[in-house]
Amino acid sequence: MNAVPLIPDTTALQESLAYLPLETYQTGETVLTAGSRTGRLLFLKDGAVAVVQQGIQIAKEAEPGTVFGEISALLDRPHTADVVALETSRFHVADAGALLAQNSVAVLYVAAVLARRLYDTDQAFVGLKKASSWNPLVI
Numbered sequence: 001m002n003a004v005p006l007i008p009d010t011t012a013l014q015e016s017l018a019y020l021p022l023e024t025y026q027t028g029e030t031v032l033t034a035g036s037r038t039g040r041l042l043f044l045k046d047g048a049v050a051v052v053q054q055g056i057q058i059a060k061e062a063e064p065g066t067v068f069g070e071i072s073a074l075l076d077r078p079h080t081a082d083v084v085a086l087e088t089s090r091f092h093v094a095d096a097g098a099l100l101a102q103n104s105v106a107v108l109y110v111a112a113v114l115a116r117r118l119y120d121t122d123q124a125f126v127g128l129k130k131a132s133s134w135n136p137l138v139i
């Protein structure tokens with residue numbers, strides 16, 4: 001018996017978002033602004049963006065399906081970073097509350113994205129601890 005994967009693939013996500021409006025941002029345009037609240041989720045359809053926190057580029061994203069605005073939406077807090085188009089970029093745009101209440105594929109996808117980011121952060125933290133003598137949890 002083959003198990004159904006819990007995490008939807010990008011194709012399944014794109015199909016489940018096809019009805020959503022597309023917004024296009026040109027090179028240099030700000031997609032999301034740190035400190036603002038939009039209540040929206042943006043799923044990259046194509047293009048590339050930089051994620052900038054406190055003036056430092058922390059990521060470059062060009063993978064279709066990459067989601068932005070999820071932390072703000074789920075925690076009901078302002079956006080934590082600026083997202084700036086590095087080239088012409090298109091996004092499926094959704095009201096976060098409505099989408100997550102109605103689209104189980106999107107819910108699972110956002111959960112998987114957040115789990116991946118947490119895992120990557122944990123791995124980076126362990127690497128930093130190994131590279132330094134700082135170890136506040138010595139037992």
